[in-house]
Amino acid sequence: MEKLMLLGDEALAQGALDAGISGFYGYPGTPSTEIIEYVQRSKQAITDKVHRTWSSNEKTAMESALGMSYTGKRAMVTMKHVGLNVAADPFMNSAMTGAHGGLLITVADDPSMHSSQNEQDSRFYGRFAMIPVLEPSNQQECYDMAFYGFELSEKYHIPVMIRLTTRLSHSRSGVVRRNTLPQKPCNKPEDIFQFMLLPAVARKKYKNLINLQERFVEESTQSPFNEYYLDAKDYSKGLITTGLAYNYLREVYGDAPIPYPVLKICQYPLPASKIHELYNKCESLYFFEEGMPIVEEQIKGLGFSGMKPIHGRLDGTLDRDGELNPNKVAKALGLPSKYGKDVPEIVAGRPPALCVGCPHADSYLALNEAIKEYGRGHVFSDIGCYTLGFMPPYNAINSCVDMGASITMAKGAADSGHFPAIAVIGDSTFTHSGMTGLMDCIYDKSNVVIVILDNSTTGMTGGQDYTAFGRLEEICLGLGVEKDHIRTFFPFVKNHEEMIRIYKEEIAYEGVSVIIPRRECVQTLKKKNKREA
């Protein structure tokens, strides 16, 4: 069968397409974006009419996927780890309703925060919702787990989480395909109570979810993705790896066999009996987890006396934060750690920066000028390319917390008398989570200036569409911003004075102002010109 070179993200997407999926839903977020981008380019997806357009945010995406599952079809929702915070409400409750058609919730975590504001571990959410979690260790498993995940989901009528991490999402390797499965027909759930979480129904459903836990543990224990190598030469250490940490362990030993017993865990809840067996056989346990020490904490608990030594991220055997690599694993096992030479001191950091010609740069330079008299500390910002406006030479913004927080933090500050209170948010981020915050401002007549930097794309993740494209003024007007206080300009060096004037006028206005600097992202423009050439 055909072998494809795919990123982990792409392998999962291709697996789901071959497994008869009918719809993908999601909002872009590194490192998950390439799943839906792959589907959008896929001829197979187009021929099979698989849903593949972006949603407004992770919550709407999650609910749409649940709706597709309601009809008996297979669906997937994709997001980055912090996106699951946005989708947490439907996510938690989907464990209560369960699924009808197979439902995969794919969350890509970003340990080491390559492109994120935290490194939360989505396995916590999986455990919190009490649903099975699959954590592939390589690209082939990404592909295979799509098939397996749908089967598991339909067998127990339960959503299944697939947890990816950056290194797998963004690493390419060979993937062997299987025969494709047809899509499922559209049919209603047989049980009319299934998706009805009125308390009286929900109580029964919760008991049902609790009762399923034992079955989920059995499934994990039998899972083809969990591997148990309990016979070994040396029982002084027992090793437990989760997800792709297993690869690093194999790498460290090279062609030599691993001398200790190993549990390779890629499906949760934990196969408890196997862990008991390992603990009983070995003098100590070592945990290698890509992410937070979730399994380690479960086993170690409070560390009661008489317990055998347990090593991992909690006792400093491994760094408490950041992603793993072969060197960290070798060091933890007391093996000689290889190293080249130190980076010479002359090597300077090269942090990411706004592109040459970026419209945000012009918007920021004018904004800095307009508020110079007030000093720093007045600009609340958000998640996107424009967060780089924090860096020199701009030094233009003072906060970056979560999607949409610019507007509502500016509102809270304005409510306490902070003046001027300015929010800077991207067009796509505004679509994702800015509108409800703007409604709060309008309701309270808060004295804020909201700058929606419109580069006509979702820039940071590589230029995706978004749902409110081309309708920002109409939306602001519809939400209740006064027409005279919705201002637009073309952010360009020539317009510097005009931009300063507009900023100043709206700062002077006591109420809700929206300013929309609008010029296309230089990256998407370049791509567009290339396509047309």
Next chain:
Amino acid sequence: MKKDIILAGVGGQGILTIATILGHAALNRGWQLKQAEVHGMSQRGGDVQSHLRLSDKDIHSDLITMGDADMILSVEPMEALRYLPYLAADGWIITNSKPFVNIPNYPNPEDVYTEISKTTNHLLFDADQIAKDIKATRSMNIVVLGAAIKHLGFSEQEIADSISAIFSRKGEAIVEANLKALKAGIALS
């Protein structure tokens, strides 16, 4: 046989194209491949790197072990130095010498070259200038690739076949420019 290569540069300089060509040639041999890439925020004018692993046996880790890399292949000289902890004692640095200056504190290029010459095996050349001289300005990255292939054990024919296959849909002129750049790079090694 196993080749661990750190590809280095600045976002947008074309290191992923180098990875694609080497990967294609490795697959033609029936080898395995793993290639870890950088996407997202760091691409915006920041330093980028790709771990490319090629082997005739199974490859486990997506990341190269520090001290194990056979080569740092870089399209920018300072970026080559950033990954020295990965380079094996007998590994090669093959790098473009043309600085990409988008930061205010870029070091004196001469100091960068001095540091590069401290490594046992290195090749340092102005790939931008070479590409310009042969009228293939946009193929600077392929010049760098060309300089590396001998040390990676690939023949000119293997790489040329991969270049032709990968660039064919962009037209004959682009294939030719890249093949010329490949030859110019090979001449450096």
